Amino acid sequence: MSSKSVSPRWAAMARDTNETKIQIALNLDGGDFPPDTDSRLTSAKEEGHASQASKSQIISVNTGIGFLDHMLHALAKHAGWSLALNCKGDLHIDDHHTAEDVCITLGYAFAQALNSMAGLARFGYAYAPLDEALSRAVIDLSNRPYSSFAQGARVTLHVDCLRGENDHHRAESAFKALAIAVRQATTKVAGREGEIPSTKGTLSA
Numbered sequence: 001m002s003s004k005s006v007s008p009r010w011a012a013m014a015r016d017t018n019e020t021k022i023q024i025a026l027n028l029d030g031g032d033f034p035p036d037t038d039s040r041l042t043s044a045k046e047e048g049h050a051s052q053a054s055k056s057q058i059i060s061v062n063t064g065i066g067f068l069d070h071m072l073h074a075l076a077k078h079a080g081w082s083l084a085l086n087c088k089g090d091l092h093i094d095d096h097h098t099a100e101d102v103c104i105t106l107g108y109a110f111a112q113a114l115n116s117m118a119g120l121a122r123f124g125y126a127y128a129p130l131d132e133a134l135s136r137a138v139i140d141l142s143n144r145p146y147s148s149f150a151q152g153a154r155v156t157l158h159v160d161c162l163r164g165e166n167d168h169h170r171a172e173s174a175f176k177a178l179a180i181a182v183r184q185a186t187t188k189v190a191g192r193e194g195e196i197p198s199t200k201g202t203l204s205a
Contacts, residue, residue, distance in 0.1 A: 009186075011112035012037040015105045019097040020089040026109040027082040028186055030057045041084040052077065063087040063102050065095050067168075071175045072106070078128075078179030100148055107152020114153075114186060117141055122197035124185030128176035133164025137177035139185045143203045155185075 009028040016022070023041050025033040033041075041060070050061040050069035059076045061069045064087060076083035085106070089098030114120075125138040140156040150157040159178055164170040196202060 007115070008034070009113045009115065010034045011109040012041075013105070013109055013112070014038050015101065015108070017101065019093075020087055020101040022085070022087045022101060022105045024086075024105055024109045025082075025084040026106070026113050028080075028110070028113050030080050030082050033058070033082060033084060037084070041086055049073075056080075058082040058084065060084045060086075063098055064089060064091050065098055067171075068095075068099055068102065071171060072102075074172055074175045075179045075182075078176050079183045103148040104152045107149040107154075110149075110153040110155075114141070117198075117203045118196055119188050119193045120197060121185055121187045121189050122203075124181040124183070124187075126177045126180035126184065127162075128173045128180060130164075130169040130173040130176065131166070133166065133169035133173040134162045135164075135170070135174040135177040136160050136162055137174065137181040139178070139181045141185050141203065142198075 010026060010033065012025040012034040014023045023038040025037040025041055027033055049066070050059070050073040052059045052073070057077065057080070059073055059082065061072045061083065063069055063085065072083070072085065085102065087098055087102050089101065091098060120141060122141050123139070125136070127134065127136050137159045142156045143154045159174050161170045161174050164173065
């Protein structure tokens, strides 16, 4: 039996611009946060609609946009992550800067926490329903990104809402499908330890 310890897949960072001030801590496998987690996150454990703590996960999201908090909470919950995220943005102007910067920062944290692709499944897909809505998410941890979270995380991502009438249900089913697909793609595959899941032999170029 190997005595090698497994490195935690976690990240903590801050991103400050003239439009937003963001602190984030992420653990892809749930559980505790990195020791260097910003004290603004650990001291602001607000109880709210986007906060939850269990023996396997800690989730606390506060962006100032209630619906975004709700979606990120669903993403973290169903992906199996621990996520602490706080953002102070220029909401007096609009929601755009906050929503975009939060997703970019989450992507950066995801990429840093993932670190190596070796031994991972690489691909993930999932369908998730919510009442009348149905969404599909497909992800490739390929280092060829597409938009916002995907650019920050350096992944290829496709999310389609296949049906639904209620916009809340459509959005939430999409976030849940993404969560399950991400969890699948980042799963460590037994017997493939150290192997890069690509015929090219690299996913960094």
